[in-house]
Amino acid sequence: MIFAIVGPSGAGKDTLIRGAMTARPDLRLVRRVITRPTEAGGEDFEGVTPEDFAHRQARGDFALTWQAHGLSYGIPKDQVSGPGDVIFNGSRAALPLAVRTFPLLRVILVTAPDIVLSARLAARGRETPEDIRARLSRAAFQMPEGIAFQAVVNDATPETGTARLLAALQPVRA
Template identity: 75%
Template sequence: MILAVVGPSGAGKDTLIAGALRARPDLRLVRRVITRPAEAGGEDFDGVTEAEFAARVARGDFALHWRAHGLAYGIPRDQVAGPGDVLFNGSRAALPEARRVFPGLRVIVVTAPDAVLAERLAARGRESAAEIGRRLARAAFVLPPGIEATTVVNDGTPEAGVAALLAAIQPMRA
């Protein structure tokens, strides 16, 4: 099973994914390739230049790639191959293509109230107040037509959020 975890910036996707991986060692996380310097912080990712990303696209290294927030993101083909359940931090804009590439794709939307999102975005210190405002304006999460998802509201403790994510994953296995 391949799971795409999507949601607005600050919803806590990376925190919940990390907790789910600790609780379920059978889950495999895709390490995304992003055109952002590795020292920018946040999730564990491979930071590459635009030129290197383009070269990897040309070689067919990615099962899925997209652009969002001025950056390029890629899901390495070799990381989704093989047995077991795989999850990746995705983008709602990339979901139609992801569904085409991964026909059995399951989608989980992680979200939180705007006040919680704003607080989390400010705490990570990567964006200015204006950038945070723009992210909040995009936070109303509308999925592309034809995409169904399970929603996890992450507005409490990390432990409660992880439990909610794990509960959302379980029925998908049935």
């Protein structure tokens, strides 16, 4: 199964993914390729130049690519093939293409109330107050029409949020 974890900045996607990976070592995490310096921090990703990204995209190295916030993001083909469950940090805007690319994709939307998002973004220290306001305005982004998803509210401790994500990662019962 392939899982896309999506949600607004500050929702705690990376924290919950790390918690799920610890609890479920059978999960395989896709290491995204992003056109930003690896030193930028945050999640574990492969930072590349825009030129390198374009070359790899033209070569067909990616199963899925998208643009967001002025950056290019790629999901390497070799990381989504093979047995077992795969999880990746995705983009709500890229979901229509992701669903076409991965027909059995399960989408999990990680959310939190605006006051929680704002506090988390401020604590990161990477954004100005204006940037935080802009991110909060984008947090209300609706899921693309026709995309089925399961919501995980991450408004408590990391342990509680991780438990909620782990429950969402369980097989769907018919």
